[in-house]
Amino acid sequence: MNILVTGGAGFIGSHTCVELLERGHQVVVVDNLCNSKETALRQVEKISGKSIQFHKTDLLDREALDRIFSNESFDSVIHFAGLKAPGESVSKPLAYYQNNLTGTLNLCQVMSHHDVKNLVFSSSATVYGDAAEIPLHESLPVSSSNPINPYGRSKVMIEEILKDQHSADPEWNIALLRYFNPVGAHDSGLIGEDPNGIPINLMPYITQVVIGKLDKLTVFGDDYPTPDGTPLRDYIHVMDLAKGHLAAIDKLTSDPGVVTYNLGAGRGVSVLELVKAFEKVNGVTIPLQVGSRRSGDLPTSYTDTSLARKELHWQAELSIEDICRDAWRWQQQNPHGFS
Numbered sequence: 354m355n356i357l358v359t360g361g362a363g364f365i366g367s368h369t370c371v372e373l374l375e376r377g378h379q380v381v382v383v384d385n386l387c388n389s390k391e392t393a394l395r396q397v398e399k400i401s402g403k404s405i406q407f408h409k410t411d412l413l414d415r416e417a418l419d420r421i422f423s424n425e426s427f428d429s430v431i432h433f434a435g436l437k438a439p440g441e442s443v444s445k446p447l448a449y450y451q452n453n454l455t456g457t458l459n460l461c462q463v464m465s466h467h468d469v470k471n472l473v474f475s476s477s478a479t480v481y482g483d484a485a486e487i488p489l490h491e492s493l494p495v496s497s498s499n500p501i502n503p504y505g506r507s508k509v510m511i512e513e514i515l516k517d518q519h520s521a522d523p524e525w526n527i528a529l530l531r532y533f534n535p536v537g538a539h540d541s542g543l544i545g546e547d548p549n550g551i552p553i554n555l556m557p558y559i560t561q562v563v564i565g566k567l568d569k570l571t572v573f574g575d576d577y578p579t580p581d582g583t584p585l586r587d588y589i590h591v592m593d594l595a596k597g598h599l600a601a602i603d604k605l606t607s608d609p610g611v612v613t614y615n616l617g618a619g620r621g622v623s624v625l626e627l628v629k630a631f632e633k634v635n636g637v638t639i640p641l642q643v644g645s646r647r648s649g650d651l652p653t654s655y656t657d658t659s660l661a662r663k664e665l666h667w668q669a670e671l672s673i674e675d676i677c678r679d680a681w682r683w684q685q686q687n688p689h690g691f692s
């Protein structure tokens with residue numbers, strides 16, 4: 354298939370491009386590089402031995418997007434492009450809604466104009482908010498009052514927009530994929546997560562402490578109602594997540610309409626468990642201190658994996674140890690990220 358990947362130079366997009374190329378698909382990437390580097394795509398080409406057509410294009414530029422569609426015949430689109438920092442979205446709500454909503458609207462209008470009607474969308478477990486039931490499953494109610502920040506609300510709104518588009522034109526097939534906590538890196542060490550500035554997320558923070566760029570990890574609270582007092586998350590290896598997208602693309606060929614899947618490993622791992630696993634598998638020590646809770650953090654978030662297993666025939670295969678080993682290999686081989 355010929356697949357357009359928006360945001361393909363980013364963390365999850367680049368790893369998914371590897372899988373797509375290795376399964377024989379052709380890949381065209383559209384990315385404005387606002388949170389990534391083109392080097393990531395060159396590394397993807399090195400891993401796969403195949404080439405990627407890249408357009409440095411902003412989804413907000415509808416005419417430029419339209420020109421790309423005029424010159425290509427796409428079977429499906431995987432839509433990763435978006436701004437993703439929950440905290441930043443609180444201080445810059447307009448930028449988040451403009452980028453994430455308008456970008457998606459432009460993409461769908463151009464798709465519609467060119468009769469491309471298969472879409473995989475990057476949603477997030479954040480759409481569940483502070484749900485009463487754990488593990489989280491796809492039939493839990495989702496509304497824009499669930500997430501506590503504009504980033505999360507942009508995901509709920511986009512899910513609604515896409516459902517409306519399917520109602521208006523039932524020929525559309527849409528997979529809404531709600532990711533849990535993507536971490537790790539390709540086992541070549543050639544691509545991985547390369548955040549700008551000081552990392553917000555736990556795994557890149559850990560790897561930057563161990564490489565010596567940061568002094569120590571602050572554990573945000575150890576008084577949660579969990580076995581060791583630190584929050585439980587569903588860390589999923591980014592290559593497992595990438596494979597989930599291939600399964601979703603396959604699913605869309607069966608004409609399912611709108612389908613929603615949680616993509617997680619289905620295990621709740623605490624901050625301290627992740628720290629210990631990282632130390633053990635990599636033979637390192639992570640200096641840490643316990644600080645206060647981070648505003649908005651939930652005690653527990655992990656998924657019920659049964660729907661994805663049943664309908665996508667997909668489940669995460671890689672362990673927490675694989676995740677820790679691969680994240681550290683990437684950081685060691687690229688102490689300053691992509692150059």
Ligand code: NAD
Nearest residue numbers: 360363364365384385386387388389411412434435475477
């Ligand atoms: P990322 O920032 O590494 O990748 C996103 C890519 O989109 C970047 O390369 C960026 O340059 C590009 N982009 C952003 N706005 C654009 C625009 N207007 N036009 C063109 N390109 C644009 O993020 P990621 O971690 O790979 O996440 C990918 C998607 O998955 C995002 O939509 C994110 O919200 C979602 N998601 C991520 C996580 C996570 O923890 N990483 C969890 C749940 C959902």
Ligand code: WQD
Nearest residue numbers: 439477479534553554555556558571572573584586624650
């Ligand atoms: C994990 C755990 C922290 C950093 C975020 C977004 C979510 C989704 C995935 C996009 C938490 C603790 C962290 C640190 C710590 N993204 N922590 N010290 O918050 O589960 O989810 O990424 O959709 O929307 O909110 O991930 O990696 O930031 O935190 O103790 O320096 O690590 O408190 O318990 P989170 P995270």
